Amino acid sequence: MTLVNLIPAHPEPPPLALPHPLxxxxxxxxxxxxxxxxxxxxxxxxxxxxxxxxxxxxxxxxTGDSMERLGIHEGDLLLVDRSxxxxxxHILVALIDGEITVKRYELRGKxxxxxxxxxxxxxxxxxxxxxxxxxxxxxxxxxxxx
Amino acid sequence: MSMIGLVDCNSFYVSCxxxxxxxxxxxxxxxxSNNDGCVIALSNELKALGIKMGTPAFTLQPLVRxxxxxxxxxxxxxxxxxxxxxxxxxEEFSPTVEPYSIDEMFxxxxxxxxxxxxxxxxxxxxxxRRFTGIPVCVGVAPTRTLAKLANRAAKxxxxxxxxxxxxxxSAETRNLLQKTELGDVWGVGxxxxxxxxxxxxxxxxxLAQANPKEIRRRFSVTLERTAQExxxxxxxxxxxxxxxxxxxxxxRSFGKLTDDLDEIREATRQYGQRSAEKLRRQNGLAxxxxxxxxxxxxxxxxSQYSPSLVLExxxxxxxxxxxxxxxxxxxxxxxxxxxLYQKGxxxxxxxxxxxxxxxxxxxxxxxxxxxxRSQKLMDVMDxxxxxxxxxxxxLGMPTPGAAWHLRCAHRSDRSTTRWDELPKVRxx
Numbered sequence: 327m328t329l330v331n332l333i334p335a336h337p338e339p340p341p342l343a344l345p346h347p348l349x350x351x352x353x354x355x356x357x358x359x360x361x362x363x364x365x366x367x368x369x370x371x372x373x374x375x376x377x378x379x380x381x382x383x384x385x386x387x388x389t390g391d392s393m394e395r396l397g398i399h400e401g402d403l404l405l406v407d408r409s410x411x412x413x414x415x416h417i418l419v420a421l422i423d424g425e426i427t428v429k430r431y432e433l434r435g436k437x438x439x440x441x442x443x444x445x446x447x448x449x450x451x452x453x454x455x456x457x458x459x460x461x462x463x464x465x466x467x468x469x470x471x472x
Numbered sequence: 473m474s475m476i477g478l479v480d481c482n483s484f485y486v487s488c489x490x491x492x493x494x495x496x497x498x499x500x501x502x503x504x505s506n507n508d509g510c511v512i513a514l515s516n517e518l519k520a521l522g523i524k525m526g527t528p529a530f531t532l533q534p535l536v537r538x539x540x541x542x543x544x545x546x547x548x549x550x551x552x553x554x555x556x557x558x559x560x561x562x563e564e565f566s567p568t569v570e571p572y573s574i575d576e577m578f579x580x581x582x583x584x585x586x587x588x589x590x591x592x593x594x595x596x597x598x599x600x601r602r603f604t605g606i607p608v609c610v611g612v613a614p615t616r617t618l619a620k621l622a623n624r625a626a627k628x629x630x631x632x633x634x635x636x637x638x639x640x641x642s643a644e645t646r647n648l649l650q651k652t653e654l655g656d657v658w659g660v661g662x663x664x665x666x667x668x669x670x671x672x673x674x675x676x677x678x679l680a681q682a683n684p685k686e687i688r689r690r691f692s693v694t695l696e697r698t699a700q701e702x703x704x705x706x707x708x709x710x711x712x713x714x715x716x717x718x719x720x721x722x723x724r725s726f727g728k729l730t731d732d733l734d735e736i737r738e739a740t741r742q743y744g745q746r747s748a749e750k751l752r753r754q755n756g757l758a759x760x761x762x763x764x765x766x767x768x769x770x771x772x773x774x775s776q777y778s779p780s781l782v783l784e785x786x787x788x789x790x791x792x793x794x795x796x797x798x799x800x801x802x803x804x805x806x807x808x809x810x811x812l813y814q815k816g817x818x819x820x821x822x823x824x825x826x827x828x829x830x831x832x833x834x835x836x837x838x839x840x841x842x843x844x845r846s847q848k849l850m851d852v853m854d855x856x857x858x859x860x861x862x863x864x865x866x867l868g869m870p871t872p873g874a875a876w877h878l879r880c881a882h883r884s885d886r887s888t889t890r891w892d893e894l895p896k897v898r899x900x
Contacts, residue, residue, distance in 0.1 A: 346716035369810075371775070382603035384888060390899035398899060406897075409603050424495045427898045442899065446809055458494075460605075 376465050382409035384461065386419065386426070393417075393428055395443035402468050404428065406461035414438070417463040423452065426460060474706075475637075476870045477579040477593060477612040478619040479562060481555075482627070484575035485513035485605070487555045489544055491605035492887045492895045500541040504529050505759070507787070508545055508881060512822075545883035548760050552782025553888040557604045565596045573719050574762075574782070574821055578619070581612060586639070613638040613645075617701035617706050620658040621648065621676065640704025649677035649702060654708035659698050664691070676702055720758070721732045722746040723817025729768060731812050736765070737803060744799040744868065745817040748792040749857070751820055752850055759822035761795055763802035768814040779806035781889070787822055792853070792867055795820065 343372045377383045388402045396417065398404070406419050419426060420440060429440035432449070439449040440457065450457070481487060485503040490496045500518035502511040511518075511527045518541060523532065535541045555574045562569045568580040579596070581589060589612065597610045611622025618638050625648055626636035638645045654665045657676050671690075673679050679687075680702035688696040697707045722743040730736065740763060751758055764780035780873055781802045799818050857863045885893035 359600050377605070381557040386897040387894045389896050389900050393899040400899070403894075404897060408605065409599075421494045424497075425898055426492075426494065426895060427900065447900070 340439065377403055378464070379407060379409045382461075383407050383464075390448050392442040392444040393430075396430060397468075398428065398443070398466050399468055402466050404463050405465045405467070407464045408461040410462040410464070412459050412462055417466075419460040419463060421458040421460055428463065473590065475581045475584065475614055475837050476616055476619050476706075477566075477581055477596075477610055478572075478616070478623045479577045479579055479596070479600070479608050479610050480623050480627070481556070481558060481575040482607045483513060483515050484555075485546065485551055486515040487606045488551050489547070489884055491554070492550075493884060496542060502541065502543045504543055504882070505544050505546060508543075511543070512546065535543075540545075543882060545881060546784060547883050547886060548782045548784040549886045549889050550884065552762060552780065554604060554606060555782075556780050557608055557888075558600055558608070561600050561603050562596065564599075565592065578616065586637075590635070591639055593637060597635050608634070610635045611638070612636070614640045615701040615706045617644070617658050617698055618704065621652060621656075624656065645704075649680055650675050652676040654679060657698065657702070659694065664695065667691070670870070690735065705850060719823065720747045720750045720756075720820040721817060722750070723764075723815065723819075725815040726813060729771075729774075729812035729814055731809060733807055733809075736807065736813060736816060737800065740799055740803050740816055740818060741796055741867070743816065744796045745792055747820050748790060748795045748850075749854060751795075751823070752790045752854060756823045756825055757809050758785060758795065758820035759788050759789050759824070760784045761797050761798040761802060762819040762821055764807065764817050764819075765803075765813045766807060766815040767811050771812075773833045775811055777808060777811040779808075781806045787803065789846075791850060793846075796867055 337369070372375055373380075384406045386404045386406055388398055388400055388404060391397075398417070404419070410416075412418055412431055414431055416431045418431045418440065419427065419428055421427070422429075422440070427440075429442055431440045432439050434449060434451075436443075438452040440452065441449040486496070486501045489501065489503070496515075498517065499515075500521055500523075501515040502518050502523065504510065508529050510529055511523065511525065511532070514523060514525065520533075521541070523541075529543055532541065532543060533539040536543050551574060559569055559571055559577055562579050566579045566581060570578040581592065584592060593610050593612050597608060600606060600608050609623055609626040611619045611624065611626050612635075613619040613622045618640075622636040622638045625638075626632045626634050629636070638648065641848055652675060654660050654668055654674060654676060655662065656678065660668075660679075668674075668679065668691075671682075673682055677801070679699050682699055684696050684699055687699050700707050716787055724739070724743065726735070742893055744761070751830045760782050761784075762780060762782045764778070766778040767774060767776050769776065769778075783798045783802045785798055789795065795818075853865045885895065887893060888897045
């Protein structure tokens, strides 16, 4: 029998969702209000941090490995903001030949290009292809297997 | 100067699909009704093939198989979310945005001079497209009826580039009114067109010039209002529009800020019930239900969360049980603990007249006996509630997991509302 099949005699209490609320009530029995009481209900919200403009923000999931060197792995979650003006250095979601593709926007010399993080894929100069910017990637969420 | 804009999303359902499936751009695409019965939304390319709204989907199968056209099941969850995004962008431009249907919104523009107003409307036109991916047309005018006409012009006349502003009494407005047939004026039905033609009233301009008292005497207050609006005198308010059969909305504040799901559920059921009553009174059927919640936007010290969700009904219906069931499911999905909600509402969407039920025969087979039973039950309920006071008869909770199966073989991913259906982006 493997460990996984063992049923613990005392089931662990369910883990508290992070982030914890800063205060859960009054301090002890003394009758003094907790000084943290004013901050009750205030939690850290990842949406607030990562999603600057909800109406223009879309989530996408990555397939393929060409962007690994730039820190974007297969299965990662991209937060794409359509409200941003693309600038060189930005990671972009672009439509290339009708496919939704993630690339890095770079200037090679004076030629704007879409580049991948893998030398196997040549940079695509923006002058001679049908390409449309879909949005700018604001962040990448990489979840580890735990 | 008080002006009102109508923002109308171009081929909305198809446009939503195209945002996440760029290969559908520029090709003929249609979206089908519940259970893939008939075509309810068409791209311009599909219209150009001579295909009409309401065409039974099975008659188009040869074209689908040969790859000439694409037909998709309706994906109301996606459309509802995209509609909310469009509304959110509009709210950056105006404090007053009133959704009129899932793809049309009225926006108030007050206190602009001519030139800045045009610039403002162009910006809005551009930003909605960029932020959400949905192309829109914008019509701005002193009244809703004129705004609707302006919107139509923005859509049909390429020179406007999607934005048309009509000022009361301008040569441009006059010109457009003279060219507009009465049948294309908002709220003027076919029968009215015939009767008005007998009086020599043929164009929108003729109606605007007609004697309002005369119109009122021979027709109705409603038509008099339309005539006034065409002259630039506002007299149709949002509340009148709900009657126009496009949607039915019941929305109220909870009376206090609450995060209690039971309380909110009870309120939602009441709103749903009320909406269903209104629907039956106008002898209509709804195809989809929208539920929304709102926190108090004036309490910036509290976390804000104002979700909404559209669920499609298994078939067009006016049965409170089906409507409340859908509303309940939608509420469960959008409700999150930890927020204090101020307000909620239930909107019935995509209404059709009960006399157009034959369309839905293609959708889901529902036996005549079943339909009659449902109608009888609802009649009794409405009568009792009318005679003995509201809420004399209420519906209990429906059994969870009751038959709620839809055929939606060609539904695209719910790209913005489900974690496991996110759009894929290629890193190649």
